[in-house]
Amino acid sequence: MNGKTVSCGIVLLDPNGRVLLAHATGTGHWDIPKGQGEPGESEAQSALREMAEETGIAIDASRLVDLGRFVYRRDKDLHLFAARAEAGELDLSQCHCVSLFPRRHDGVMIPEMDAWVWVAPADVDQYASRSLARLFGTTLSLAELHGQL
Structure with missing residues (x-):
């Protein structure tokens, strides 16, 4: 084990090839729905659970294409x-x-994600x-990926 955490997520594309990004509450960050697995979950199960928790979108596992593991940051792979x-x-x-x-400042429990957007590949940056x-x-x-799905 390399000490890295692994975050599992889904790159959801719309019919026009735009990717779903979710806004992390209280930050300037937009991200794909993803997160760490829970004990006993497969990577696909983790990704599906994170998608449902962070967007309300429940995807059937049969629709997933496994893209594999990617180096993401020094401390995390995807x-x-x-x-x-x-x-x-x-x-x-509907999300x-x-x-x-x-x-952070008062401990009140708030949603992890608070907005969602379809973003064209050219605008992801x-x-x-x-x-x-x-x-x-x-x-x-x-x-x-748009061409492959």
Whole structure:
């Protein structure tokens, strides 16, 4: 074991090849729905649970394409899956986040994610963290993925 944590997530693309990003509450960061697995979960189960918790979108495991593990940061790798959003999943006003965390200044429990947006590959850098933007800019082309799904 290399001491890195592994975060599992889903790159959800709409029919136009835009990627779903979620806004991390109280930060300037937008990210794909992802998180660490719980004991006994497979990577796919973790990714599906995180998607459901952070967006309210429940995806059937049969729709996932396993993209594998990617170097993300010094302390973290990503195990990513891809899926194409279906018609009922495109309206992001229906999204909601059920995973909560304590707000720094007062401990009040608040949603982990508080906004969602479809972002064209060319615009990802304006939203995503440097680590995520670098991943999509170098190792994992959203345009190529769009063509494969």
